[in-house]
Amino acid sequence: MKYSIVTFASHSALQILHGAKQEGFHTIALTIQGTEQPYKSFKVADEIITIKSYADFFAIEPELTNKKGILIPHASLIAYLGIDAIKRIKMAYFGDRTILSVEADRDAQMAWLSEAGLHVPKTFNTPETMDRPCIIKFHGADGGRGYFLAKNQQEFYEKIGTNPLKKYVIQEYVVGVPIYIHYFYSPLTDEIELMGFDRRYESNVDGIGRIAFKDQMGFAFETSYTVAGNTPLVLRESLLPAVFQMGAATVKASRIRANQGLYGPFCLETMVTPDLNFCVFEISARIVAGTNVYVSHNPYSYLRYNEPMSTGRRIAREIKTAIEQNQLEKILG
């Protein structure tokens, strides 16, 4: 019986399932009631299993194991099933789960990135120590929801009002251009691959420029960072050596923090400042939705593979290679 690639139907599931089919796997989409239509329409799933809620996953887990299922994690799994539940999953799981706990804790994330020698924004432990404009971010993968800006401690206390119970971080606001870097690290070949770049389209920060400053002055809105979509991007070529170096350093530094360390797809979220430095403000230790922009055509993975290679397909290719080489344990965590 052949292996099945299983994923929850949201976030990057279309490309995960599509890529798995390209590599010859049986594909299973787990849908929550009412979300089936895109997965039927795009015909990426050989099977659609519908459950009422994410928590019902554990009821169908034995069936998925019987089907030789390998579960591919993404942000929706983390957001809706949660990291503690993910740790209880018994079926085959792609990636090192221990690294997700690091990803979910912004302090641990920043320590990891700093140890890798990457340039990170300054963090302020208390509002009283703020000496520049900051962005206040809550813990967890929630696509920027609820973040706000504060120029000083007074503005911080005015705005924190409704969210005081959630864990947050006060981070220097970096003015530059946002560039999200997509990598894939293969423990089978010990190679860092560059899968491309994207930029996020966030509401309302990306819409404010449509309003003239004189009109903005009359509006009482707050700047917000809720992600709504993504757009592709190519990077100035002379910056690529730094990109590879940052990816390699991140993987190396992960090994002291997690069982096997970071492998598979990951993303460094950066601001490129006018002096052409990458300031890394976040890491995602799994596939990110920005890779959805490159299902059929990705300039970087095309250069590497000479065929369309989405990140979803790259995951499936890694699993296929591991099966062929009898090394599956190296990529299941």
Ligand code: AMP
């Ligand atoms: P959803 O399934 O769309 O509700 O998303 C689940 C989680 O993934 C949420 O925390 C979202 O903010 C995050 N997410 C979904 N799509 C994207 C995206 N295009 N970029 C960044 N985060 C995303």
Ligand code: AMP
């Ligand atoms: P994150 O949840 O860390 O991915 O942040 C969501 C969005 O907030 C990013 O895509 C940026 O637009 C913005 N952002 C986050 N951190 C910073 C920062 N330190 N400086 C400027 N903008 C930021």
